[in-house]
Amino acid sequence: MLLLSGPNMAGNEWKYVKDCLDTGWVSSVGAYVDQFEKMTAAFAGTRYAVATSSGTTALHICLLMTGVGAQDYVIAPNITFIATCNAIKYTGADPILIDTDAGSWQMDLNLLQSFLENETEQRNGFCHLKKDGRRIPVLMPVHVLGNICDMDRLMALAATHHLTVIEDSTEALGSFYKGKHAGSFGLLGTFSYNGNKIITTGGGGMIVTDDEALAKRAKHLTTQAKSDPFEYRHDEIGYNYRLVNVAAAMGVAQMEQLPGFLARKLEIIALYKKELEGVGDIGFQQVSDTVMPNWWLPTISTEKQREVLKVLNDHQMQSRPFWVPMNQLPMFVENIFVQTHNVSDAVYQRCLSIPCSTNISNEEILAVCDKIKGVY
Ligand SMILES: Cc1ncc(COP(=O)(O)O)c(C=O)c1O
Structure with a gap:
């Protein structure tokens, strides 16, 4: 796995x-x-x-x-x-x-x-x-x-x-x-x-x-x-x-290893973007140029979220949907939810996180991309 x-x-x-x-x-x-x-x-x-x-x-x-x-x-x-x-x-x-x-x-x-x-x-x-x-x-x-x-x-x-x-x-x-x-x-x-x-x-x-x-x-x-x-x-x-x-x-x-982990995360997201941007409707999280993120968990957005999740997990490439929005959980359904277009639900329906451990190899990333591309 x-x-x-x-x-x-x-x-x-x-x-x-x-x-x-x-x-x-x-x-x-x-x-x-x-x-x-x-x-x-x-x-x-x-x-x-x-x-x-x-x-x-x-x-x-x-x-x-x-x-x-x-x-x-x-x-x-x-x-x-x-x-x-x-x-x-x-x-x-x-x-x-x-x-x-x-x-x-x-x-x-x-x-x-x-x-x-x-x-x-x-x-x-x-x-x-x-x-x-x-x-x-x-x-x-x-x-x-x-x-x-x-x-x-x-x-x-x-x-x-x-x-x-x-x-x-x-x-x-x-x-x-x-x-x-x-x-x-x-x-x-x-x-x-x-x-x-x-x-x-x-x-x-x-x-x-x-x-x-x-x-x-x-x-x-x-x-x-x-x-x-x-x-x-x-x-x-x-x-x-x-x-x-x-x-x-x-x-x-x-x-002691954090700087190296951060550098590797940058390489991981760069490779994912290189391989997947322009494939179908795949999009990535938008980051302002004032922010240097740690790219902890590369996550893509696509209408084919469920299909991509199934293909990856079927191939032992652990991938996960985004969290169910808080307002949809039974404990918080009555809480105040400030919204105009319920963007949370659309993000939840579209996003999935893909394998990105800092010790993942480039070959493994390319194999993940290959499976994702296959869906389109
Ligand atoms: C946004 C957010 N808040 C809080 C936590 C709680 O951290 P922990 O799992 O260490 O309790 C996590 C991580 O698990 C998280 O992702």
Whole structure:
């Protein structure tokens, strides 16, 4: 089976993990956790990074730290992986879902702007939905597939409407907007190290921020809110959301290889585009020239989505449709969905992601292209 986006353990993973096993530092504290956090902060251009057990738990902690709670709303894109909305729901809040832009597959900022201008009002320093008076403290853009929307415009809208920005940049490690790394625009940003991501720790996540107090609080909340170094004294409800040292050891080895992985992703997307642009109606994700994406998961758009998916998967070339839009899931069908043409559904009906592990060979890519071309 040619994996869609599998791990590439070609560096010091064995060595560092063995070090953990040999020394017994396998659990929730250890030098690799500290090193992984430092490397991530340096790469992302933030002052602090705090490791977590997953991208989902990173998002949950960010939302808790910004005071999101029951009866609040959080604005998120309608096209995202479920974890974005799950994390919002863990706090008791509800997502307000914004339709997607047809070309970039990011949150449609025109729709966001008209929604904020027409449907919300400011009270006591917070944005509120006019219709029911509920607070909207947070705007959560998702850098879908490692692409990034117009962040200047998004940040300006957030400032005008008193929204705190938490970036779901879980897919965007190695993506830049005007030379600034994803996750470093908002008050808080997040990464995921799930097995299919550009680097992996098996499972894991990270919170990045420039705010020292928030970084300390993130560490506190992810370690059961223990307030005394010796006694088991805890000063609030905390969580066991730590990344273990043995996973962080993998993370350090993966970070060492990240520049090489990013370079390979560029080659992969270039080869796919060379082979597939002009074939039938195949299109690719549109990227603005202000963005340097990580090309985490090359994805094509075509009317023949289902046929291409079937042919590839029948030939052991793992390919996947896009996420079912959030407004179509039973948990969110009643939620506010801001749209004019329901672009999310069209994108969902047309898009599929194709094999792109960083250790895929050019021959394997050409074989995938061959099968796709056969459909047309
Ligand atoms: C957009 C998005 N948000 C959140 C997550 C959650 O990350 P994790 O799987 O590490 O919990 C993921 C990845 O899986 C994701 O793609």
